[in-house]
Amino acid sequence: MKKIILCFLVTTALYAQSVYEVVPGTKGNEVVLSVLNESKTDCAEKITVILSNNPKGVELCNNIVQINKLNPSEERDAVFSFDAKRIPGTPKDTLKFLITDNKGNRWNKEVVIQYSLPTEFKLAQNYPN
Numbered sequence: 160m161k162k163i164i165l166c167f168l169v170t171t172a173l174y175a176q177s178v179y180e181v182v183p184g185t186k187g188n189e190v191v192l193s194v195l196n197e198s199k200t201d202c203a204e205k206i207t208v209i210l211s212n213n214p215k216g217v218e219l220c221n222n223i224v225q226i227n228k229l230n231p232s233e234e235r236d237a238v239f240s241f242d243a244k245r246i247p248g249t250p251k252d253t254l255k256f257l258i259t260d261n262k263g264n265r266w267n268k269e270v271v272i273q274y275s276l277p278t279e280f281k282l283a284q285n286y287p288n
Contacts, residue, residue, distance in 0.1 A: 168173035178271040181247040182215070190270055192237040192256065203229040205261035208237040214252035217272060218242045243274065250274060 181188055196203040210219060225239035239254075245286040251273040258266040 162188045175213070178251075178273055179276045180273050181243045183243050183274045186241055186242040189243050190239045190254065191226075192239075192242065192258075192268065193234055194226060194229065194237055194258070195234040196231060198231050202231065205262055207257075207259050209256040209257050209259075210239065210254060211267075212253070212255045214254060214272070216246045216249050216252045216274065217254065218244060250253055 193207055194206060194208065199218070199261065206229065207223065208226075209223045218241060220240040220242075222239075224239070226235050226237065229235060251271055254270040254272060256268045258268065
């Protein structure tokens with residue numbers, strides 16, 4: 160299981176793309192988007208974090224996370240669990256997240272999942288011979 164942690168600020172749009180390595184065939188991986196209300200005075204309400212695409216090699220357990228209210232300077236995590244499938248010829252997949260609030264603000268965040276190659280090969284004696 161691999162846990163991917165990202166920080167997202169409600170009042171600032173982040174455009175940088177992050178790349179993370181995951182072993183194909185693993186289950187219980189997580190993408191954690193940390194949502195922070197940067198305002199010192201206003202609350203952020205009805206924040207929705209949704210996966211806006213459906214990549215082939217990633218099977219998500221949940222596609223949407225809702226946060227009802229963020230007080231000024233408060234931070235909460237939006238956790239997405241996924242299983243990495245084995246798809247031949249697919250070196251990476253991109254997860255595209257859309258974050259919205261009740262005021263109509265929209266932010267996008269992309270996370271690239273790159274599938275790592277095996278690091279070790281083994282041949283074991285068959286039993287019985």
